[in-house]
Amino acid sequence: MTDEVQASAAGPAPAPRPYRAGFVALVGRPNVGKSTLLNAILGRKVAITTPKPQTTRNLIRGIYHLPEGQIILVDTPGIHRPRTKLGERMVRSAESEMKDADLLWHVVDLSRPPRPEDERVAALCRAVPVPAWLVGNKVDLVRDGPGAAAPYLALGSYPRHFLISAQSGLGLDALVAETLAALPEGYPYFPEDVVTDQPEDFYVAEVVREKVLLFLAQEIPHSVAVVVEERTRRSERLVYIRAAIVVERDSQKGIVIGEGGRMLRRIGEAARLELEAYYGHAVYLDLWVKVRKRWRDQEEWLRRFGFSEPKRE
Numbered sequence: 001m002t003d004e005v006q007a008s009a010a011g012p013a014p015a016p017r018p019y020r021a022g023f024v025a026l027v028g029r030p031n032v033g034k035s036t037l038l039n040a041i042l043g044r045k046v047a048i049t050t051p052k053p054q055t056t057r058n059l060i061r062g063i064y065h066l067p068e069g070q071i072i073l074v075d076t077p078g079i080h081r082p083r084t085k086l087g088e089r090m091v092r093s094a095e096s097e098m099k100d101a102d103l104l105w106h107v108v109d110l111s112r113p114p115r116p117e118d119e120r121v122a123a124l125c126r127a128v129p130v131p132a133w134l135v136g137n138k139v140d141l142v143r144d145g146p147g148a149a150a151p152y153l154a155l156g157s158y159p160r161h162f163l164i165s166a167q168s169g170l171g172l173d174a175l176v177a178e179t180l181a182a183l184p185e186g187y188p189y190f191p192e193d194v195v196t197d198q199p200e201d202f203y204v205a206e207v208v209r210e211k212v213l214l215f216l217a218q219e220i221p222h223s224v225a226v227v228v229e230e231r232t233r234r235s236e237r238l239v240y241i242r243a244a245i246v247v248e249r250d251s252q253k254g255i256v257i258g259e260g261g262r263m264l265r266r267i268g269e270a271a272r273l274e275l276e277a278y279y280g281h282a283v284y285l286d287l288w289v290k291v292r293k294r295w296r297d298q299e300e301w302l303r304r305f306g307f308s309e310p311k312r313e
Contacts, residue, residue, distance in 0.1 A: 020069035022102035022183035026135075027094060027125070029117030030054050030078030032109040033137040037166035038062050038075045041176060046196040046203075047075050048210035052221050054078055055213060057090055057307065059097055061197050063190045069180045070188045074101065079121045086296040089307050095124060102183055104132040106156075110148040110163070111141040114155060122155035131182070134161040135175065140168050201228040202306070204275060208243055208287070211270045212256065215263065220255055223248040225295065225305045239279055242286040246295060246305070253289045264289065 026034040030053035039045050042062045048055060060075040076097050077090035098104060106125055108118055125132035134152055139145040145163040153161060160178065164171035190197070205226040213221040230242040245267075247253050257264045264287055272285040295301035 017068045018185040019187065020180055020183040021072070021186045021188055023072045023074055023100065024103045024105060024179060025074045025076055025097045025101035026105050026107055027076050027098055028078060028107040028121055029115060030080055032078070032107045033166045034075050034078070034107050035060070037107060037135070037137060037164075038073050040166045040169060041073060041172060042195060044195065046198065048206045050210055050213040052213045054080065054087070054090070054222060057086070058202070059093055063194055063196065064176070065192055066180060069183065070190065071176065071179055071183065072189060079117055079124070084296040085299070086302060086307060089302065098124060098128050098130065101130055103179060104130050105135045106132050106158070107135045107137055108152045109138050110136045110145065111138045114151050118152065119155055126156055132156065132158060134158040136161065136163045137166055139163040140165040140170060201231060204228050204231065204241060205243060207274050208245065208267065208271045211267045212245060215267055216255065220247070220252055223252055223296070227305060234284070237281045238284060239281070240284045240286070241275070242288070245287060245289045246292050247289065248291070248293055248295060250291055253291050256289050
């Protein structure tokens, strides 16, 4: 029997699946696990995570590659009632990203009942012509997942909803598969070896800021920014990094430094170990603490620290 006859007997070959690609904005109030979800899907850390609210200040894109498509996940700052110009800028950037996405994931914390911020996010989802799915996170912390999701589903009209745990990975495969199927047909936006479009200095600064958030009291973290002032490869096995930890008051500077410099050394040691794992070789991390009074309300400092104004309609 010839190859043509064999092929005919086996039936026509299945049509190839169309390639799909698009942007998915992760939106929600602070501390619902958006950044943890982003990292869990990508299988690596591209966004810092801490128990402190408003940890995410910038839009952080992570690119998830599949043979049949590409999902660009955009972690957004938590929607909250801002008290500074920085807070206003964070919220506006999240709202702007919602309008540009192909799909919205409204991420909620199932271990807690809805809050006013959740209601505001639901209202924002209704106000944009972009489909929004409810993603109920932390389902592993509740006894009745559907019951915990019901009050959130009542906030809006969600065509799809998923109960997941970003921490354990429960439900993520189904969420990713359904998301890819909902994205438009097209071409990849990023090369296969790109996992995030964030500059290297941004990631370095975020690692340092994460340690500040983890080690210091509630009054300090929101006042802190980190700026990489120099990053130089001194040899094939050593990178020198000088970074400034910026606070708003002299008293905060003393807290960050700590008695005898102990707190600053603790922050530096933890950040250095993580950066050495990232680079795969030694890092000399030189940290300084500087005071820039009320920088969160100063347009000049916001621009210098990389908090650009979201584009306007």
